[in-house]
Amino acid sequence: MEHKGVLKNIGGYVFYIILAVVFALTFRTYVFARTTVIGPSMQPTFHDKDSVFLEKVSTETGHISRGEIVTFYSKDENNDDYIKRVIGIAGDKVEIKDGKVYLNGQLLSEDYLPKGTITEPNSLITQYVIPKGYVFVLGDNRGNSTDSRILGPINLKDIRGHVILRVYPFNNIRAF
Structure with a gap:
């Protein structure tokens, strides 16, 4: 019994x-996940081995906004996830000329970049019109970033989440 x-x-x-x-x-x-930044492409905002938390609900619903920092599946040979800043959303026109980024004909204010940062197009294409279901992303380290200048617009379905909090290093904790 x-x-x-x-x-x-x-x-x-x-x-x-x-x-x-x-x-x-x-x-x-x-809903929520932790990931580690790998590489220098988002310096000075993030550094190699920074630990961040991602919010995933907005990516599941397809609601991504300009300025958000997202991680996405790169489709490269190593199946890496990349971390970049969203510059343009569906319907936007992004133009790179004279070392600057223009969004819908207006110079983009990028106060998160160090003064004097030059953005090169990295290809023959200098203008991008972002199709429905895609976003245009750039790394903050414009001289060392594989981003939409090379990859083209990023499919919303490939976005894993957007960064809401850096938790490591501890002396650099910050909400985004």
């Missing part, structure tokens, strides 16, 4: 453990 009671208790514990694991995996997949 006691044997059945013990099995019932174990079964109850197993059920709650499975429920907690399913909840945690669902939360990480669709």
Whole structure:
């Protein structure tokens, strides 16, 4: 008789453990995740090995705004995720000329970049019209970034999340 009671208790514990694991995996997949920045392409905003948290609900709904910093699947040979800043959204015209970025005909104010930063087009294409379902992204380290100048517009379906908080290094914690 006691044997059945013990099995019932174990079964109850197993059920709650499975429920907690399913909840945690669902939360990480669709709501919130942590990732590590790799490489210098977002300097000075982020540095190699910075740890950041991503919000994923807006990417699941396809709501991405200009200025947000996103991670996305790069489709490169290593299946890397890249981290970049959204410059243009669907319907926008992005133009790179004279070392500056223009958004819909207006010089883009980029106060997050160091003074004197020059943005080169990196190809023969200097104007981009962003199609529906895509965004145009640039790294903050314009001289060392594989971004939409090379990759073209990024499909919203490839975006993993947008950065909301840097948590490491601890002396540099910041919300975005």
